[in-house]
Amino acid sequence: MKRVFGLALGILTAIGGFVDIGDLVTNAVVGSRFGLSLAWAVLVGVVGICIFAQMSGRVAAVSGRATFELIRERLGPRVAVMNLGASFLINLMTLTAEIGGVALALQLVSSVNYLLWVPFAAIAVWLVIWRVKFKIMENVAGLVGLCLIGFAVGLFLLGPDWNELGRQVLQEVSTGTEKATTYWFYAVALFGAAMTPYEVFFFSSGAVEEGWTTKDLAESRANVLVGFPLGGLLSLAIAGCAAVVLLRELIGVTALSQVMLPVAMAGGKLLLAFIILGVVAATAGAALETTLSAGYTIAQFLGWPWGKFRPPAQAARFHLLMIICLLVGIGTLMTGVDPIQVTEFSVVFSAVALPLTYLPILIVANDPEYMGEHVNGRILNGAALVYLVIILAAALAAIPLMIITGAGQ
Amino acid sequence: MTDDDNQDQRWLDAQLHLLDRQVLDVHGVPIAVVDDLQLSEVPMGVEIPQDTPPPVITALLSGPALARRIFGGRPPESRMIHTPWVAVRDVGVVIKLSVGRDTRDLSWTERWVRDHVIGHIPGGRHTPKGENNEPAQSNERGGS
Numbered sequence: 230m231k232r233v234f235g236l237a238l239g240i241l242t243a244i245g246g247f248v249d250i251g252d253l254v255t256n257a258v259v260g261s262r263f264g265l266s267l268a269w270a271v272l273v274g275v276v277g278i279c280i281f282a283q284m285s286g287r288v289a290a291v292s293g294r295a296t297f298e299l300i301r302e303r304l305g306p307r308v309a310v311m312n313l314g315a316s317f318l319i320n321l322m323t324l325t326a327e328i329g330g331v332a333l334a335l336q337l338v339s340s341v342n343y344l345l346w347v348p349f350a351a352i353a354v355w356l357v358i359w360r361v362k363f364k365i366m367e368n369v370a371g372l373v374g375l376c377l378i379g380f381a382v383g384l385f386l387l388g389p390d391w392n393e394l395g396r397q398v399l400q401e402v403s404t405g406t407e408k409a410t411t412y413w414f415y416a417v418a419l420f421g422a423a424m425t426p427y428e429v430f431f432f433s434s435g436a437v438e439e440g441w442t443t444k445d446l447a448e449s450r451a452n453v454l455v456g457f458p459l460g461g462l463l464s465l466a467i468a469g470c471a472a473v474v475l476l477r478e479l480i481g482v483t484a485l486s487q488v489m490l491p492v493a494m495a496g497g498k499l500l501l502a503f504i505i506l507g508v509v510a511a512t513a514g515a516a517l518e519t520t521l522s523a524g525y526t527i528a529q530f531l532g533w534p535w536g537k538f539r540p541p542a543q544a545a546r547f548h549l550l551m552i553i554c555l556l557v558g559i560g561t562l563m564t565g566v567d568p569i570q571v572t573e574f575s576v577v578f579s580a581v582a583l584p585l586t587y588l589p590i591l592i593v594a595n596d597p598e599y600m601g602e603h604v605n606g607r608i609l610n611g612a613a614l615v616y617l618v619i620i621l622a623a624a625l626a627a628i629p630l631m632i633i634t635g636a637g638q
Numbered sequence: 639m640t641d642d643d644n645q646d647q648r649w650l651d652a653q654l655h656l657l658d659r660q661v662l663d664v665h666g667v668p669i670a671v672v673d674d675l676q677l678s679e680v681p682m683g684v685e686i687p688q689d690t691p692p693p694v695i696t697a698l699l700s701g702p703a704l705a706r707r708i709f710g711g712r713p714p715e716s717r718m719i720h721t722p723w724v725a726v727r728d729v730g731v732v733i734k735l736s737v738g739r740d741t742r743d744l745s746w747t748e749r750w751v752r753d754h755v756i757g758h759i760p761g762g763r764h765t766p767k768g769e770n771n772e773p774a775q776s777n778e779r780g781g782s
Contacts, residue, residue: 302658532671542763545752
């Protein structure tokens with residue numbers, strides 16, 4: 230019974246933890262401009278993150294090595310330092326965007342300007358990292374994040390023309406005023422939002438934090454293979470809501486309130502309150518994950534002691550680094566930069582850093598010295614290789630598409 | 639201890655098995671990554687006689703050694719942080735030392751940050767209760 234409960238909890242946490250500010254904003258923007266015609270990009274991204282997240286979790290459980298240790302070991306310091314620089318900057322951007330997201334959601338409830346919420350949100354994130362147990366942190370954020378199911382409820386309440394939505398899904402390239410390059414730019418952005426590198430840094434380091442062993446492999450696989458796709462469905466529900474209401478009314482998404490507008494129309498205040506709670510939990514959860522990931526990547530590259538399972542004094546540089554990252558995040562937001570724009574940039578740059586992150590995981594997952602009998606099977610390797618090609622294509626296309634389209638304008 | 643008097647007579651490739659590996663102290667706490675290796679003196683510019691024994695690894699290097707490998711250049715030898723090869727207990731997917739980290743120069747920055755910053759913040763020395771205090775590093779494979 231306890232096992233069943235643990236499994237259910239893990240899956241629910243994975244669903245609630247899947248969506249972050251990047252998914253929220255990108256899906257709503259895409260839904261409002263292209264309907265559901267980019268649903269395939271979410272699907273491709275979700276399958277990709279399932280493949281590589283469970284692989285990185287398995288490597289961590291079997292060998293006790295987290296992802297960034299492997300990146301340096303397998304790629305050497307020169308390539309690894311490039312990856313570190315890129316991943317760290319993207320991580321910092323995502324962290325900033327997530328804290329901005331928490332503050333924006335709190336602004337919607339309180340009518341207090343989000344800039345005033347920013348320091349409080351950041352301090353709350355730090356307090357959780359400083360004191361709260363890893364397991365509790367993960368479970369609470371994930372479970373409350375499940376409130377985002379309100380988007381799915383909202384979509385049903387809106388009573389859309391399902392045939393029309395179905396047609397949008399199957400439509401290859403959107404017609405109308407949007408250019409093909411913009412369409413592909415957003416395809417890359419959705420892919421980057423689903424496969425953000427911090428997710429595997431966090432997932433593999435979390436496996437070490439929780440002391441996973443080979444006995445936990447089945448459970449972790451179930452969490453990923455059930456939880457992430459259901460989380461992906463939530464992403465699609467967000468896009469669906471935007472497609473039904475915003476696309477028809479030609480409303481562009483430039484603020485978090487517009488992401489939630491369709492739900493408010495469908496379900497009124499109660500559902501809106503539910504959704505806002507979900508958004509706060511999801512963005513705060515992701516803020517925790519990105520802050521920890523910032524610490525994990527640098528500590529693992531340089532071989533420092535790291536992890537929430539140690540008292541902060543036993544991982545002093547790791548904790549100092551995270552404090553500095555949060556301060557930088559606060560400082561960036563205080564300049565008045567639009568958190569939504571920071572989010573949009575962070576998902577596109579994520580796509581650029583993907584290949585250097587996922588390749589070492591694949592190499593080590595095939596190394597019997599680390600993995601013993603738990604090396605990758607052939608089918609998994611085949612799928613992972615296909616994905617490396619897709620990832621490489623997305624990474625190469627991201628920056629040119631951003632320049633050509635003026636970041637999707 | 640040189641590579642070939644390792645008990646199981648395993649061949650170690652310096653590039654593959656030593657460089658950029660995580661180093662753990664005797665308690666399993668990460669200390670550093672092997673940034674570079676120090677070899678015993680090889681005479682420069684003279685012809686080496688046929689029966690000279692090959693150079694052996696004398697120390698694991700860290701600190702400025704990393705910058706040297708990334709950017710090139712040659713910082714003075716005195717600034718390198720050495721871990722003598724005799725302190726190495728086991729080479730597997732991680733390198734284990736037979737000494738505690740507090741005895742090594744290697745972790746002076748860690749100690750400095752602990753004593754001057756993190757230790758002063760309330761709760762900084764608190765152990766999260768009920769956490770699994772054994773990291774999964776205890777179950778690594780290979781090298782034994």
